[in-house]
Amino acid sequence: MSSTQKNETNGLPLPSTGLWGWLNRRTGLDTLLRTALYEPIPGGARLAYVFGSGLLFIFISQVVTGIFLALYYVPSADHAHTTVAYITIAVTAGSFLRSLHAYGASAMVIVLLLHLSQTYIYGAHKGRRELLWLSGCVLFGLVLAMAFTGYLLPWDQKAYFATAVGTNAAGEIPWIGESLKRMMRGGTEMGTLTISRFFVAHVFLIPACIFALVASHIFLFRKAGAAGPVTENPYKPEQKPELFYPRQVLMDLSLTALLIIGLGLLCFFVPVQLGPPANPADAQYIPRPEWYYLPIFQWLKYWHGAASLIGILIIPTVLAVAIIALPFLDRSIERRPWRRPVAMGAYAFVLFALVGLGLRSQYVDKHDPGVAQQLAKQKAEEEEYTRKPFEPELSSASLAAANVSLADPLAAKGKIIFEAQSCNACHGDAGIGTAVAPKLIGVGAKFNAQKIKALLKQPSAAMTQGGMTPSDVKDEDLEALIAYIESLK
Amino acid sequence: MCASLGESENTIRILSASGSPLSSRRSFLGALLGVGSVCVGALLSVPLIRFALFPLLRRTTERKSSPLGTLNEFSTLTEPVMRTIQIEQVDGWRKAISERAVYVTKDTKGNLRVLTSVCPHLGCTVPWNKEMNQFICPCHRAVFAPDGTRISGPSQRPMDTLETSVQDGQLQVRFQYFRQLVGDKEVIG
Numbered sequence: 001m002s003s004t005q006k007n008e009t010n011g012l013p014l015p016s017t018g019l020w021g022w023l024n025r026r027t028g029l030d031t032l033l034r035t036a037l038y039e040p041i042p043g044g045a046r047l048a049y050v051f052g053s054g055l056l057f058i059f060i061s062q063v064v065t066g067i068f069l070a071l072y073y074v075p076s077a078d079h080a081h082t083t084v085a086y087i088t089i090a091v092t093a094g095s096f097l098r099s100l101h102a103y104g105a106s107a108m109v110i111v112l113l114l115h116l117s118q119t120y121i122y123g124a125h126k127g128r129r130e131l132l133w134l135s136g137c138v139l140f141g142l143v144l145a146m147a148f149t150g151y152l153l154p155w156d157q158k159a160y161f162a163t164a165v166g167t168n169a170a171g172e173i174p175w176i177g178e179s180l181k182r183m184m185r186g187g188t189e190m191g192t193l194t195i196s197r198f199f200v201a202h203v204f205l206i207p208a209c210i211f212a213l214v215a216s217h218i219f220l221f222r223k224a225g226a227a228g229p230v231t232e233n234p235y236k237p238e239q240k241p242e243l244f245y246p247r248q249v250l251m252d253l254s255l256t257a258l259l260i261i262g263l264g265l266l267c268f269f270v271p272v273q274l275g276p277p278a279n280p281a282d283a284q285y286i287p288r289p290e291w292y293y294l295p296i297f298q299w300l301k302y303w304h305g306a307a308s309l310i311g312i313l314i315i316p317t318v319l320a321v322a323i324i325a326l327p328f329l330d331r332s333i334e335r336r337p338w339r340r341p342v343a344m345g346a347y348a349f350v351l352f353a354l355v356g357l358g359l360r361s362q363y364v365d366k367h368d369p370g371v372a373q374q375l376a377k378q379k380a381e382e383e384e385y386t387r388k389p390f391e392p393e394l395s396s397a398s399l400a401a402a403n404v405s406l407a408d409p410l411a412a413k414g415k416i417i418f419e420a421q422s423c424n425a426c427h428g429d430a431g432i433g434t435a436v437a438p439k440l441i442g443v444g445a446k447f448n449a450q451k452i453k454a455l456l457k458q459p460s461a462a463m464t465q466g467g468m469t470p471s472d473v474k475d476e477d478l479e480a481l482i483a484y485i486e487s488l489k
Numbered sequence: 490m491c492a493s494l495g496e497s498e499n500t501i502r503i504l505s506a507s508g509s510p511l512s513s514r515r516s517f518l519g520a521l522l523g524v525g526s527v528c529v530g531a532l533l534s535v536p537l538i539r540f541a542l543f544p545l546l547r548r549t550t551e552r553k554s555s556p557l558g559t560l561n562e563f564s565t566l567t568e569p570v571m572r573t574i575q576i577e578q579v580d581g582w583r584k585a586i587s588e589r590a591v592y593v594t595k596d597t598k599g600n601l602r603v604l605t606s607v608c609p610h611l612g613c614t615v616p617w618n619k620e621m622n623q624f625i626c627p628c629h630r631a632v633f634a635p636d637g638t639r640i641s642g643p644s645q646r647p648m649d650t651l652e653t654s655v656q657d658g659q660l661q662v663r664f665q666y667f668r669q670l671v672g673d674k675e676v677i678g
Contacts, residue, residue, distance in 0.1 A: 064537065086581070091540060249522070392580075394583075394584060394585075419588070
């Protein structure tokens with residue numbers, strides 16, 4: 001009652017009648033909505049603050065498109081590529097949804113980098129925001145892990161070889177590298193167990209962690225309050241606040257609209273391709289990671305042998321620790337970038353190093369004629385594969401039946417007799433058995449050829465009872481028939 | 490959260506002191522945003538719905554027609570001939586290929602007719618008996634004429650005819666299974 005009065009004095013009466021009023025009395029939904037929307041932003045709404053909401057939107061889009069893709073996807077080395085080809089080529093809107101999911105991953109990395117940069121440049125991690133920053137760092141790692149694990153799942157050439165390189169890089173880490181690599185791959189080589197592991201990580205483990213961390217990230221953000229502009233005191237906001245709703249909401253929504261339009265157009269006009277199925281024996285294939293992993297890819301090229309300890313372990317660890325521990329290391333309340341030359345210098349250095357490494361990797365590929373030619377060929381193969389009509393996968397049962405006839409000519413002849421004599425009418429195709437008669441698979445192991453011959457000529461009492469008639473085929477045909485029965489394993 | 494709720498209530502009081510004109514403008518904007526979001530959401534769910542309803546829009550499972558041979562081959566037919574056909578059954582992204590025996594024969598008017606070799610009684614494969622000029626099922630001695638009509642035995646109906654078509658001079662047949670032990674032909678798969 002008192003809260004209704006309080007809100008009425010604000011000119012925002014709580015609804016007390018109708019469906020919405022009833023729903024609110026039962027759930028407190030309206031109060032929750034108000035808490036979400038009437039968050040004060042010191043210094044007012046700004047376009048610079050839109051990236052967090054943008055990330056949340058892409059994450060939701062990834063969850064939704066991911067769930068829908070799982071309607072058709074099968075995580076196994078046998079079927080992964082076929083099912084992704086089915087999604088891409090055959091299913092209505094499949095290419096669009098898969099593109100949305102794949103480009104969404106890139107969009108997520110871009111918006112994440114913008115969000116991180118904005119936070120860092122604005123010094124918005126200062127003033128009792130250590131845990132907020134920490135949860136953000138973990139989320140960054142989880143998003144990159146999502147991109148890495150999701151990349152393998154289509155099981156085409158690109159996916160297979162990029163992940164082979166990625167897991168090999170993990171294997172370079174001293175001491176634990178080899179075990180880590182085997183752990184990730186589910187064995188020494190990449191295979192169907194690798195898909196299972198990556199699938200479980202991509203669909204269950206990492207998303208669960210992301211959900212939990214997004215919740216804590218938002219909770220910690222609301223607990224600390226919005227940091228406001230660079231001139232604001234990070235501990236005690238002094239500037240006149242403006243509520244999140246409506247202006248900041250509108251700004252956030254305009255980024256969302258921009259993302260929807262941009263991704264929609266991209267997915268419609270430049271859909272993601274699917275290459276030929278993974279062929280581990282292809283020694284020609286040159287793997288290249290997705291753009292956001294290019295800097296790391298290039299960086300790893302420079303470190304070999306004993307020095308690799310420095311390049312692969314020490315430098316990245318120092319960098320990661322420095323980034324994670326940032327709010328503990330930098331305790332000053334100064335937030336204006338022009339008064340933080342060391343922090344801004346470090347940021348510019350890392351940014352230029354990453355961009356430089358990425359560009360360098362592109363440059364090297366373009367200027368090596370052999371590599372450039374092979375990469376162009378791979379791209380052409382991808383386009384060609386995606387253009388071809390979908391060809392369903394032959395089920396293993398029909399393959400087994402076909403193989404029998406190929407292996408042994410006598411058994412092949414026996415198969416024809418088996419069918420001509422209507423044996424399959426009761427014992428089923430390829431002797432799989434029916435409701436009327438038992439299966440013949442494995443009979444060859446139970447009885448020798450002579451016993452089978454005897455039973456065919458003179459069925460036992462139980463067999464006659466079941467409707468088995470004595471065979472009247474010629475002896476040479478009987479031999480073929482027995483050879484066929486013995487081949488049924 | 491609780492702390493910020495208290496703060497936000499204070500600020501609401503500060504910012505919305507002007508009263509009702511602001512609040513009505515805000516609720517109008519809220520309604521506009523709500524309607525806009527619902528519209529955009531509906532638009533975005535179109536590809537999702539189309540994706541999920543794909544099995545309703547297209548055939549995802551089907552048994553394809555199998556070629557039997559050219560029409561010329563069968564023009565001089567005097568008695569039923571057995572042909573083994575490969576049946577391609579598509580099931581979503583996979584397909585299974587199985588083999589089945591069918592008979593090409595002629596009806597009383599001399600038109601080509603394709604019979605399944607599955608006996609309508611209990612499903613045994615019915616062989617053609619050249620000497621008797623009849624189909625005689627080895628299991629329970631159901632007997633049929635060369636055009637498939639029932640002569641004697643336990644079967645309640647004639648041998649089942651299959652749907653045929655002609656493509657580029659090729660006789661095609663679509664294999665089907667029918668319910669056994671009943672008088673009327675009823676497709677089961």
